[in-house]
Amino acid sequence: MGAEGHADGTVGKALDVLDMVAGFGRPVRFSDILAQADYPKATLYRLLQTLTHQGMLTLDPETGSYALGVRLVRLAHAAWAQSSLAPIARPYLDELARETGETIHLAQMDLGQVLYVDKRNAAKPVEMFAQAGKVGPAYCTGVGKAMLAYLPPEALEAALARQSFHRFTPHTLASREALLAELEAIRKRGHAWDAEEHETGIICCAVPIRSRAGRVMGALSVTSTTARTTLDALGAQAPMIKDIAAKIAAEAESWRFPEQV
Amino acid sequence: MGAEGHADGTVGKALDVLDMVAGFGRPVRFSDILAQADYPKATLYRLLQTLTHQGMLTLDPETGSYALGVRLVRLAHAAWAQSSLAPIARPYLDELARETGETIHLAQMDLGQVLYVDKRNAAKPVEMFAQAGKVGPAYCTGVGKAMLAYLPPEALEAALARQSFHRFTPHTLASREALLAELEAIRKRGHAWDAEEHETGIICCAVPIRSRAGRVMGALSVTSTTARTTLDALGAQAPMIKDIAAKIAAEAESWRFPEQV
């Protein structure tokens, strides 16, 4: 029915609105949202009221503008702590950052997009969640390709359908075919490159984090610049990165079973 | 109708379930949730299905257990980045941590409870979100009392109604009257103490962060131990803490107006 995303039920609509408010990145007034959403005035009004009443949004009575509520932050804490990967990977990321002196990314797949879950920055020791939580494209980032390469066919298909294939740089793989060929190469090689495909001057080496059963749980990458190093030099570190990815995977898996309370 | 919390509409119920899953702090199976929630089987099932379909939950097909979804992490990132206080306060917290060498907390009020939004730890430079996002009681923490003291009457009443007044230590103010008297003292003094009221050996000095109009936006605290310092010594730093709180408030406020896009 709806032109876009099939928001099922009231809950879907409410979450849709929530995303919308989040998308603005600043407090928004009723009419701002009304313009963007194609829900009728009264409906939107009720939706906003419900969300506010539930603490997912807050309405500043002075300016009459909505912002994301604290309940989300609370939920988020749980989500992050629970997301099998992030808390477990923490010490390993620290280690990897220390060893390499480069920027480290930990990412997961989210509907064809890359969601950065944690990050270590060469300069600023532990800078997380100010950057982590962001989303990026899958087809032109190291972590994205590393995950795509090991996705089961149906999931890959679903993910591919959501790629924009925008050409960010001259090196961007801007077609489905080019990407598929690259994914094949990644599987052969065992790790993915980002050869300035997303941003000029930025290169990285990424490996998937996979469960023993082969399920892709996330990806880990070491990022640097062409000014500082080369792909080959980064590649020399691939075995170490893979090793750490394996450790994270192992620990993440062994976490599930002893949950008998 | 419902014995407990008045969850209005389907959205309320869905969010309720979400909280529930978050509360477990680990992947949970259908029946775990069913036991906890008092929704009928079929209803809960549909709710979970919707949430999963929406990406707020993920269902691990292997173990058949639900966990919080990535969409939540994405939303949370936005919530944190947008929560007028947290991102602005970042550099100030760093500064305060450097100056005092103690643990710093930034908190907001969430339905009568204290929600820790950011944290600096004396030992580990920047440890956030692993601790931040947690909630704690308001009546027996420094930040909690600092905020309560400056809440408008109705909000204070609502918050008080939600305090458990559990006696954590011999110093806990375990009654409404004792707390009200203390709040009065805090207003006189301009800052709040935590004199081992929540945990033995832990003391802190907290100040509210208030808008020019007087609205309580959050609170800031410096925490230490009785082994290392005394309340009086902490009190000597109160002016500096207040100063920083004022700076954060000012910057947070000046953020709203230039939003004309």
Added chain:
DNA sequence: AGACTTAGTTTCGAATAGTGAAACCAAACG
């Protein structure tokens, strides 16, 4: 001041979406 937008809130009958007891299916158990 009076007329005319603009922004947000409320109403109310019709339509839809949510409800939940009960039936059902599939494993695991004894």
Added chain:
DNA sequence: CGTTTGGTTTCACTATTCGAAACTAAGTCT
């Protein structure tokens, strides 16, 4: 092989939600 446990589906009933339209409260303009 009958039974329990854990999860999914059905379906008639009804409470919720829908959304056009009416309404209120500020601004603006002339």
